[in-house]
Each structure stands twice: as structure tokens, then as C-alpha cells.
Amino acid sequence: xxxxxxxxxxxxxxxxxxxxxxxxxxxxxxxxxxxxxxxxxxxxxxxxxxxxxxxxxxxxxxxxxxxxxxxxxxxxxxxxxxxxxxxxxxxxxxxxxxxxxxxxxxxxxxxxxxxxxxxxxxxxxxxxxxxxxxxxxxxxxxxxxxxxxxxxxxxxxxxxxxxxxxxxxxxx
Numbered sequence: 001x002x003x004x005x006x007x008x009x010x011x012x013x014x015x016x017x018x019x020x021x022x023x024x025x026x027x028x029x030x031x032x033x034x035x036x037x038x039x040x041x042x043x044x045x046x047x048x049x050x051x052x053x054x055x056x057x058x059x060x061x062x063x064x065x066x067x068x069x070x071x072x073x074x075x076x077x078x079x080x081x082x083x084x085x086x087x088x089x090x091x092x093x094x095x096x097x098x099x100x101x102x103x104x105x106x107x108x109x110x111x112x113x114x115x116x117x118x119x120x121x122x123x124x125x126x127x128x129x130x131x132x133x134x135x136x137x138x139x140x141x142x143x144x145x146x147x148x149x150x151x152x153x154x155x156x157x158x159x160x161x162x163x164x165x166x167x168x169x170x171x172x
Contacts, residue, residue: 098111
């Protein structure tokens with residue numbers, strides 16, 4: 001499914017956010033982490049709206065069932081739930097936080113890897129990998145998949161008659 005593939009690639013947005021934060025730190029050395037992360041998250045939010053809406057306009061995918069109060073162009077074939085971009089921003093910003101914590105650490109360890117020196121050397125690589133994978137899985141579930149699924153249960157804006165057949169929601 002296209003939506004799943006796009007969601008996986010959203011972790012790549014963290015690379016852009018890291019670049020924005022590092023550029024801001026270089027240009028404005030006194031900038032706080034909160035401000036730098038806020039600017040990067042705001043840019044991610046706007047970028048996601050543009051890219052996702054372009055996908056909807058070109059009929060790569062559609063959002064046929066959304067919550068009308070939080071949807072741009074609700075009821076039309078091109079409706080777009082704004083909460084999608086909020087979830088994507090939270091999702092990407094978590095991965096940015098993970099990467100930037102490693103960048104800022106003198107040992108190059110992210111916050112989920114700290115304390116690895118207490119693990120025996122032969123198990124360190126596996127332990128670090130499991131910590132990183134575990135964080136990524138939990139973060140993706142908490143900031144994107146669970147909220148999206150929960151909100152998808154209470155939809156009130158359904159569009160089916162205007163959509164091409166390949167974009168219609170499945171009937172279970």
C-alpha cells in the first residue's frame with residue numbers, strides 16, 4: 001500500500017530536520033534547543049502538508065474517511081486531514097531528537113544507548129540495536145499509528161462517489 005511506504009520514508013524527514021537544527025545552531029549559536037526543534041518541526045509540518053496534498057491532487061492516494069472538523073476541503077474528493085501532518089511532525093521530530101542526542105553526546109550515543117558501558121562488550125552491539133529498534137517501533141506506534149487508527153474510528157466525512165475505484169476504501 002502506498003500509504004505504508006510513504007510512512008516508512010517519513011523517518012527520512014528527520015535527516016532534513018537535523019540539517020535545519022544544525023544550520024540554525026551554526027547561524028545563531030545562542031538558539032535554544034526548544035526554539036531550534038520548534039522551527040524544524042514547523043518546517044516539517046508545512047512540508048508534509050504540501051507533499052501529502054500533492055499526492056492527493058495527483059490521486060496517488062486519498063483520504064476518503066476523515067473527521068470533518070479537522071479536514072481541509074472536507075467532503076470533496078481532495079479532502080485532507082490536517083491531523084495527518086501533526087502526527088507526521090511528531091513522528092519525525094522523535095527521530096530527530098534521537099539523532100541529535102547522539103550528535104550532542106561526547107561519546108556519540110543517543111539517549112536510548114546511554115549506559116551501554118555497563119553491558120559486557122560482546123553484547124553491546126546487539127543491545128544498542130535492540131534499544132534503537134525498540135525506540136523507533138514504540139515511537140512510531142505512539143505518535144502515528146495508534147492516534148491515526150483511533151481517529152479513523154470516529155470519521156464523519158466520507159467521500160466515495162467521486163473517487164476512482166482504486167482509491168475507494170475497502171469493504172470488510
